[in-house]
Amino acid sequence: MPKLPVKDFHLCHTLLCGQLFRVKKIDDWFYVAAKNRIFKIRQSSLETLEYHGADKKFLTEFFALDEPYDDIIAHINKDSHMNSAIKKFHGLRIVRQDPWECLISFICSAAANIPKIQLNLEKLSEYFGEKVKLHDLEWYIFPGPGQLNNYKQIVMAKTGFRAKHIKAANDTVDRVFLTALNKLPYAEAKKALLQIPGIGSKVADCVLLFSLGFSEAFPIDTWIKKILQEIYFKNKIVSNKELHTFGMNYFGKYAGYAQQFLYMHARGKK
DNA sequence: CCGCAGGCCCCAC
């Protein structure tokens, strides 16, 4: 069985922190549908991953194992609140998932919850994606841009008012556009994403952070809003715009990691 | 049955 030595990596935190939605736990394995493949993986010890359906190069890239973890932590460890969040969720990594799947996932996330997002993605994959098999599991590859070409079936996936946005994105976005975002500065890449119907500030930041390597992106959702106001604004109500500016300035080039630690910290207190 | 959930769009001001 293939093994990969790792350091400063926690598989569960990384898979279950709300950045990925197509993950299934079966026995002690996680099955993950991502980037044109299905793979299964488990962390047999703190420093060992076991896997099938992928290789070292893929896993290193996907889980961002090449990022300088100590350096990231040093940048965002600004106060006692952050320090405890970082300790609690050590080994959490921001993945580099497929930008197209990420974009559709977070269009689905508007006014939804995690089980509902998972349902939407599962249905869309089933209706439009290619069926594949890994050992005993049959599952679906996520359909690419241009493949979500039947509005009725998008509605059948229980996407509700998001269906028209999904169809519009399908008709206007391609891989060339998404790949080119990588080379732009953060502000310009975000501006380009905001042109797409159904993509607002929060969703754009999620796509930039979770799929395009913009570690400074700082998405403001209801959870992060709550905890930022609590910790840094004496429970005062602050606009999302101001919270976004605060986060990026306070935490700097790895603000996205700070956001993810605080997010887990906030959800943990639920 | 009603309120609400990991937002976006539209439209007043």
Added chain:
DNA sequence: GTGGGGCCTGCG
């Protein structure tokens, strides 16, 4: 340029 209401759907 900013704030408030409506929106599909599933769930408690």
